[in-house]
Amino acid sequence: MRETGWRVHLPLLRILLGLGVLLIALVWPLSSFSNRETPPLNTGGWSWAPALSGANAPALASDAWSSSGDSGSVPASEPYWLRIPLPESNAREPQLWIFGAYGLKVYVDNELLYAYSPERSGHRLNPFFHWNLVPLPAPVPEEVLLFLDNGKLSGTMPSVRLLDKHEMVTEIFSEGAVSITIGALQLFCAIIAFGLYRSRRDRLYFYFFLLAACGAYGSFARNRFLQYLWDQPWIGYLEKAVFPLGVFAFIGTFCVLFHPLHSRLLNRLRRTTFGFFVATLAAALADEAIYAWIINYLVLPAFLIVAAQLFYALGSIYRRRRDIESVWMLSGSFVVTFVALVHVIRYYSPELAAEIVRIVPAASKLPGDLMSFSLLLFLLCLVRVIAHRFDEVNRELSEFNRTLEHKVRERTAAILERNAQLQKTNEKLAASMRENAETMAEALVLEERNRIVGEIHGRVAHVLSASIDQMEQAEQAMDDNAELAESRLEKTQQTVRQGLEAIRKSVRLLKDDAPPPNSEWSRSQPGGTEK
Structure with missing residues (x-):
């Protein structure tokens, strides 16, 4: 609330x-x-006169001047003359600091000291901030005449200061x-x-x-x-x-x-x-x-x-x-x-x-x-x-950082737990792969043994068949041709020896391909030893 x-x-x-x-x-x-x-200078002794005869005639008759006691009597739009008596001053570089003047000319003893016209200078003025600085001769004259063209300002008197x-x-x-x-x-x-x-x-x-x-x-x-x-x-x-x-x-x-x-x-x-x-x-x-x-x-x-x-x-x-x-x-x-x-x-x-x-x-x-x-x-x-x-x-x-750190810790813990699970799974997978590899190896050995056994069986059958055939021929030729019979028996003997040698080689190969004595396959075979 x-x-x-x-x-x-x-x-x-x-x-x-x-x-x-x-x-x-x-x-x-x-x-x-x-x-x-x-x-500023006291305006009590100032006097003004309308500029009827132009700006180049500062000398006016004494009866043309009016007192400036009433500031409202100053022309609001027409140019006018302003006579200002100056006090005594010991300034080495006396200056008139004039505020509130638009167009301005300053005379001392009918001599032009200073002139400023914004129209001729291409200026536009803010009268509240703009001022004019007029250098005066030393010693300070008794009075100055100002020609003011304040057509764009109000009819108030300007502010004038005398200072070094x-x-x-x-x-x-x-x-x-x-x-x-x-x-x-x-x-x-x-x-x-x-x-x-x-x-x-x-x-x-x-x-x-x-x-x-x-x-x-x-x-x-x-x-x-x-x-x-x-x-x-x-x-x-x-x-x-x-x-x-x-x-x-x-x-x-x-x-x-x-x-x-x-x-x-x-x-x-x-x-x-x-x-x-x-x-x-x-x-x-x-x-x-x-x-x-x-x-x-x-x-x-x-x-x-x-x-x-x-x-x-x-x-x-x-x-x-x-x-x-x-x-x-x-x-x-x-x-x-x-x-x-x-x-x-x-x-x-x-x-x-x-x-x-x-x-x-x-x-x-x-x-x-x-x-x-x-x-x-x-x-x-x-x-x-x-x-x-x-x-x-x-x-x-x-x-946000605190929340992010908390989430990072939670995520890190979850990742570590997952890694542990993956590690266990990898260990089980590795063991399973080893078992599969051993099983495949045992299957390959068994397949090879069966092939060798089949080969031995084929060789034995071939040798025996050839021997029997040779011996039958030798028996038939025994009565008619003893030499031929003897030759047949020698061939039979040679064939039996060659077959026996081939059988021995196959048996040696079978022994070389046999699994180690401690393997599961060797223990499961008839006659296998278990230590």
């Missing part, structure tokens, strides 16, 4: 609590690093070291999973590989240090397109682990997310406007629908099984889905994210790569499930 009450859920609660503590333990150091970042180049490199490396480490771990897991899939052809390892590879890609794409080493905006731009592929692999693991429970629902979700990934990737490569529309308006509702159906399926599976696999996977899914919701709101719905930060200011202190941490925890849960399956397989193999 299945237990009831809250105690049956203690394993699930313990694992959830452990994963939560581990997530906090991983995130807290990163939050500490984030708090050490150089704060050395400080910027140190800061960007400190911020990205943790995510690089997590990405390397995920990449290592992906390589191991791919090797297991190549050797075993198990779809679980394929989804493991795909999920770990997507996590590693996201960790590296969201890392600012990667752009410092290799300024390739396409990597960050396609990060949002790769996210549905990770969800596809995430659902695929449940399709394999819990088959055939809720197979129809899980397979439908898996195919839907893969189709969404294909559509998103095609839009990203074909049309940036369609891609932005999908990201801004479809990702969040699609994610909520998929998450709700997935949790329904996992909850039903957990109620049916409540084994170690369902407990670990449900716990990991809850953590990664909650963090994925935060990730989707932050990067896919910036207006909603800004409203949440306004209500809960502490949300702004969350690290930018929180998704990688939760995905790493889910991979750990998946590793735990795979290890459990290996333990089950090892236990079954051990039980």
